[in-house]
Amino acid sequence: MEYYLITFANTNTAMAAQKELKGKLDFHIMPTLREISGSCGISIKIQPSAFEEAKALIRGLFPASSLYQFYQITPEAILPVD
Secondary structure (H helix, E strand, O other): OOEEEEEEOOHHHHHHHHHHHOOOOOEEEEEOOOOOOOOOOEEEEEOHHHHHHHHHHHHHHOOOHHHEEEEEEOOOOEEEEO
């Protein structure tokens, strides 16, 4: 199953993102995958149909891209997304 993951540099950023997305689109909070490092340990899981909207909301909330990273998760690979 394909989905997207948003990871964060720190817990405060993750919580601010959760607050921004709440009520705007469907998402789930989950632990960051072991294969992904450099994260606070909290990630947001987004379905492919909501990814572009989530990406726009996160980029609008956090101008500094060093605070978050997007990943595409498939059964075959974990790929960073710009």
